Amino acid sequence: MKHIFFTILTVFSSLFLAPGSADAKVRVFACEPEWASLAQSIGGNLVEAYSATHAAQDPHYIRARPSLIAKMRRADLIICSGAGLEEGWLPVLLQKAGNTKAQHGGPNFLLAANLVPLLETPVTLDRSMGDMHAQGNPHVHLNPHNIPPIATAIVERLKVIDGANLTTYEQNYETFLARWIAATSRWESEASDLKGRRIVTHHKSWTYLIDWLELKLVNTLEPKPGIPPNSSHLEQLLAQVNEAPVLAIVRSPYAPDQGSKWLSGKTGIPEAILPFTVGGEDEVTDLFSLFERTLDIFDGAVDAKS
Ligand SMILES: [Zn+2]
Numbered sequence: 001m002k003h004i005f006f007t008i009l010t011v012f013s014s015l016f017l018a019p020g021s022a023d024a025k026v027r028v029f030a031c032e033p034e035w036a037s038l039a040q041s042i043g044g045n046l047v048e049a050y051s052a053t054h055a056a057q058d059p060h061y062i063r064a065r066p067s068l069i070a071k072m073r074r075a076d077l078i079i080c081s082g083a084g085l086e087e088g089w090l091p092v093l094l095q096k097a098g099n100t101k102a103q104h105g106g107p108n109f110l111l112a113a114n115l116v117p118l119l120e121t122p123v124t125l126d127r128s129m130g131d132m133h134a135q136g137n138p139h140v141h142l143n144p145h146n147i148p149p150i151a152t153a154i155v156e157r158l159k160v161i162d163g164a165n166l167t168t169y170e171q172n173y174e175t176f177l178a179r180w181i182a183a184t185s186r187w188e189s190e191a192s193d194l195k196g197r198r199i200v201t202h203h204k205s206w207t208y209l210i211d212w213l214e215l216k217l218v219n220t221l222e223p224k225p226g227i228p229p230n231s232s233h234l235e236q237l238l239a240q241v242n243e244a245p246v247l248a249i250v251r252s253p254y255a256p257d258q259g260s261k262w263l264s265g266k267t268g269i270p271e272a273i274l275p276f277t278v279g280g281e282d283e284v285t286d287l288f289s290l291f292e293r294t295l296d297i298f299d300g301a302v303d304a305k306s
Contacts (some may be wrong), residue, residue, distance in 0.1 A: 006200045023026060028164050029072050031090060032059050033139040033278040035112065036288050041176050042155050046165050055279035059085055060132060060226065064092040072097035076161050079154065082111030083118060085138035108161065113138050114148040119207050132226035133204060141277070143208035144184040144291060148177060170171035173200050183288055191295050193302060198244060200237065200258055202251035205276060209294070218246060221259035229259035241267055248301045253274035270304065273299050
């Protein structure tokens with residue numbers, strides 16, 4: 001009797017907790033905070049978005065720990081950057097989770113890098129960008145023009161997964177998009193004096209931001225993505241830096257600081273720790289504040305120079 005009761009209870013709960021019912025939320029598993037935030041913006045309170053990594057973690061390297069496997073197993077939709085960014089941990093996670101709803105290559109598995117123009121794609125298969133960015137640069141979220149196509153893909157999937165709330169998803173998406181387009185054009189007019197400024201970065205995390213703002217990358221502290229700075233590369237970088245003024249030495253909150261501290265000490269060029277993603281600073285709570293804060297930090301560097 002007890003057994004039957006629990007069976008009925010389970011069936012009853014699953015009926016009422018399926019996506020689309022009043023109480024259930026669509027579970028989004030994002031590999032990085034930027035995609036969790038974007039999915040939450042579009043899904044609102046109909047979606048529960050979870051990020052496998054936080055802003056203080058290098059998304060290239062995390063461990064496929066049991067709690068992540070459990071989260072992935074229950075996901076209705078998976079969103080990752082792709083282009084090899086999660087190569088070290090996502091395949092293991094997918095395999096161990098065995099999620100039949102959201103599988104690699106299926107409609108409920110989105111890779112942002114497949115939805116936008118990729119930069120630094122290899123011309124030849126010589127691995128000139130090292131092993132870490134062998135398929136092109138995967139850090140696609142830092143050009144605001146890359147956000148709308150990814151938002152579109154997310155809303156299309158949410159409408160299918162949870163058709164009962166289709167109208168709400170469409171409205172949320174339209175609201176987000178209108179606000180995003182207005183913000184992008186405001187940021188572009190505010191940031192016009194950054195054009196042509198030279199920066200040094202630790203890792204090629206900022207390629208899309210540099211491309212968007214028309215900054216000039218002098219060089220990275222890493223000789224190749226994922227390879228730590230070494231003395232011969234740093235000496236070469238020092239010579240390049242001394243050719244013309246440099247606005248800042250940029251790194252993410254999780255990047256090692258020895259290289260940028262060394263270069264800053266030698267040259268007096270300020271270091272700039274940019275938030276990189278949502279949660280990179282306490283006040284960076286969504287994609288809007290991510291770009292606003294990033295531009296504020298650059299503006300501060302420009303003001304300090306003049
Ligand atoms: Zn990278």
